[in-house]
Amino acid sequence: MGETSGLQVVVYVLIAAAGTAVVLSRELVKVAMMLSFLGLVLAVAFLTFQAPDVSLSEIAVGSLALPLLILLAVSKTRSRQG
Amino acid sequence: MTARLRMALFLSSMAVVAAFTGWGAAQLPGFGRYPGPYGDVIDRVGVQQRRATDLVSAVNVDYRAIDTLGEEFILFTAATGVIVLLRAMRDERRRPDEEADPGRERPGTTDLIRAAGLPLATGIGLLGVYVLSHGQLTPGGGFQGGVVVACSPVVVFLAGERITVRRLPPTSALEVAETIGAGGFIAVGLAGLLAGAAFLQNIAPLGSTGSLDSSGTIAIINVVVSVEVAAAFLLIISEFLEQALIVRPTGGRGGG
Numbered sequence: 001m002g003e004t005s006g007l008q009v010v011v012y013v014l015i016a017a018a019g020t021a022v023v024l025s026r027e028l029v030k031v032a033m034m035l036s037f038l039g040l041v042l043a044v045a046f047l048t049f050q051a052p053d054v055s056l057s058e059i060a061v062g063s064l065a066l067p068l069l070i071l072l073a074v075s076k077t078r079s080r081q082g
Numbered sequence: 083m084t085a086r087l088r089m090a091l092f093l094s095s096m097a098v099v100a101a102f103t104g105w106g107a108a109q110l111p112g113f114g115r116y117p118g119p120y121g122d123v124i125d126r127v128g129v130q131q132r133r134a135t136d137l138v139s140a141v142n143v144d145y146r147a148i149d150t151l152g153e154e155f156i157l158f159t160a161a162t163g164v165i166v167l168l169r170a171m172r173d174e175r176r177r178p179d180e181e182a183d184p185g186r187e188r189p190g191t192t193d194l195i196r197a198a199g200l201p202l203a204t205g206i207g208l209l210g211v212y213v214l215s216h217g218q219l220t221p222g223g224g225f226q227g228g229v230v231v232a233c234s235p236v237v238v239f240l241a242g243e244r245i246t247v248r249r250l251p252p253t254s255a256l257e258v259a260e261t262i263g264a265g266g267f268i269a270v271g272l273a274g275l276l277a278g279a280a281f282l283q284n285i286a287p288l289g290s291t292g293s294l295d296s297s298g299t300i301a302i303i304n305v306v307v308s309v310e311v312a313a314a315f316l317l318i319i320s321e322f323l324e325q326a327l328i329v330r331p332t333g334g335r336g337g338g
Contacts, residue, residue: 060226
């Protein structure tokens with residue numbers, strides 16, 4: 001896999017931890033927050049592989065758009081139940 | 083199916099997935115050792131040919147602009163689909179007493195949040211304009227800049243000025259902006275045909291490398307894409323907000 005820097009190893013561990021946290025979270029709001037964090041860590045990973053353009057897109061979609069849509073959908077279903 | 087059986091099934095299939103993933107990852111070429119010729123060619127000739135210093139943007143909206151055109155229309159179609167679906171739902175649920183329902187007042191915010199929201203929204207908007215207008219020079223471009231710009235009104239909404247947001251970008255204006263953005267991309271492509279070149283060929287004056295007006299159609303396409311993306315993103319968000327947040331019981335916002 002070529003040379004791997006220390007920062008990349010840290011990012012790998014964080015990706016695994018954040019991804020596991022997303023899967024293990026039972027509370028949907030927590031899922032959205034962890035997903036946002038996972039997007040941020042992935043953005044840092046892309047940055048360490050010298051792909052800043054992809055990194056910006058990942059922040060936009062993974063950290064902002066997707067968690068926001070999940071939050072809104074959760075809020076919608078809750079207001080229906082209540 | 084019992085929980086134990088399910089766990090056994092999960093673990094055995096995960097072992098197979100992990101084995102194949104590990105095997106595939108081991109076969110990957112090392113970082114920076116991609117054997118294809120295109121990256122090296124673009125690296126060598128891109129800056130001279132297009133006077134754009136961000137070659138990722140140059141590939142996305144010039145060399146392979148037709149791919150990006152297709153991607154833009156994926157977003158366009160998605161936004162249109164969301165609007166169509168949610169409008170039908172909204173008409174179903176429309177009630178005359180919806181606004182006046184005492185149990186559905188909007189949650190209040192503090193002055194501090196409102197005071198922090200405005201500078202934050204201004205800063206985010208400016209950052210978005212910077213990212214979209216410097217797409218040909220530095221990392222970023224129309225897509226990223228458009229999403230950041232669209233986040234600015236969302237911050238205003240979150241800070242509690244939701245009535246303003248509800249009126250500021252009316253859905254019809256956003257739809258027009260989205261159409262102009264999507265049509266602008268095609269118009270730039272057709273301009274190439276009219277000039278006697280190919281569809282989406284870079285026929286605009288290239289300017290000097292490193293300046294804001296450099297790189298011809300790359301800068302123009304970044305701007306029209308950002309209009310399309312910002313409008314589509316805001317449309318989706320505002321449709322969802324109208325569905326989910328503007329009318330909701332005060333007790334239903336906790337949990338998290």
